[in-house]
Amino acid sequence: MEFLKALEKVYFYDPCRVLLVPFWKAESMLGGVFYSCRVRGDGSVDHLEAWNESGYQVYWDRTGEWRPDAPEAFWKSPKFAVVYSQYAAQFPRSSQYSIQRYFRLQLGESFPVYPLPGEFAFAPVRVPADVLLATEVIGRCYPHLHPSYEEVLRWTRQPVFTPELWVWVIDRLTDQPAGLGIADFDPVRREASLEWIQVIPEYRGRGVARALISYLLMLIQGKAQLVTVSGGADNPSDAEHLYRRCGFSGNHIWWVIRLLGE
DSSP states (O other), X not given: OOHHHHHHHHHTTSHHHHOSSOHHHHHHHOTTOEEEEEEOTTSOEEEEEEEETTEEEEEEETTOOOOOOSOTHHHHSXXXXXXXXXXXXXXXXXXXXXXXXXXEEEEOSOOOOOOOOTXXXXXXXXXXXXXXXXXXXXXXXXXXXXXXXXXXXXXXXSTTOOGGGEEEEEETTTTEEEEEEEEEEETTTXXXXXEEEEEOGGGTTSXXXXXXXXXXXXXXXXXXXXXXXXXXXXXXXXXXXXXXXXXXXXXXXXXXXXXXXX
């Protein structure tokens, strides 16, 4: 069985345990990798791995055991690795590495609808006219994350870009953005993901974020068979709690391990 076909098969059975990112994104990053794909006689997938010189990209095993086919150097001393928490003990934790933990959650069969406070309104993000403003808003919401205009513009050129899933929250008094929501949708596999949920700091604590999430989920409803979200598990803002209040659930933690200086 072809590796990507096998990966897709197990992913849509248990997405948040198989990959940290949506399938379309993983597919786009797995060109030119070495891989291992074990399939049983009945056609069920038993084991998957993917790695290259840049790092360790995929590990999934039906038994939950650690039984890698990749050469030891790729997981004993990787430049980069994305690994499910169950297998994190197999990877280095020395001071030479940075380690970031991420949650990944899946939307349940239903979700609560939170109204947007009356002093705000939703409005579409106009692409490309509003891309520079969207870049600035994202930068205002994170102390250490400032994507470039070119990077944000590239998001609008991906096959999963869906114009109606780029949404402003506008302050009616100032007619300026109070928040920004961006979701992606893969129409081929009917998978959606919440990518960016931003509320400018001075507008936080007023119910804007949960209303924005509700609004995006209503736009996605009926189109996607799978909706996920991920974020920093150790982030002081506790975004995971917010997403759980909005209908997401799960207990999946991923580790991203980087060799410092790479």
